[in-house]
Amino acid sequence: MNNRELILEIYQRLLDRYSRQNWWPSDSRFEIIVGAILTQNTNWSNVEKAINNLKKNNLLTPEEMYQCDSQILAELIRPSGYYNIKTKRIKNFLKWLFENYDGQIEALEPLETSYLREELLGINGIGKETADSILLYGLEKPTFIVDAYTARIFGRHGLIDSYWGYDEIKELFESNLDKDAKLYNEYHALIVTLGKEHCKKRPICKGCPLESLAHEIEEYF
DNA sequence: GACCAGGCACATC
């Protein structure tokens, strides 16, 4: 199998095993953006606690959150961990949104994907994965998200070497798949679902739907 | 108690 076939085969197996994930669970684009920052290196169940706190306090709009005192905001998102730095990151995003787009998330929709990605990367606290999560899940732009699981899983299957950078891995997927936001959405979600179940840092893959495909099941980071 | 989770920025060499 060549890379393209392997990438499609893996997608199909994941879909067969786990079915559609329908990410990102949320009530609004803004909630997705906030969630993308809160979930940085953090378990999703902790993020849900933080999001619920924000909902209870009616803070899940750009206006309300921008006005909100940072100490209060930090206390509410505390369950998501790194709460002080994440407060700053959310405020940095909002400052950018208000200074450039009048606080309107909708104003981002017509912008070109690669331009918007660069803009987001210019905000302190938003790196590549967070920017791509905002673009793909928040704004339905076709951009592939790479995360720790992606590198680990596809490294084990010989498609990626450990020295590959984020953009190289992203390009591997984008050049072998149709430029389709819905497809990228499902694929990333399925990778995370698989990762949670089978691909923790320990290289144990018993019962993994990709078991028979793997030819490099060894420690890979 | 150790390890991990849907990262990122910054310091240092």
Add this chain to the structure above:
DNA sequence: GATGTGCATGGT
């Protein structure tokens, strides 16, 4: 450019 460290909570 690569490598190390701080940021912090909650579940297993």
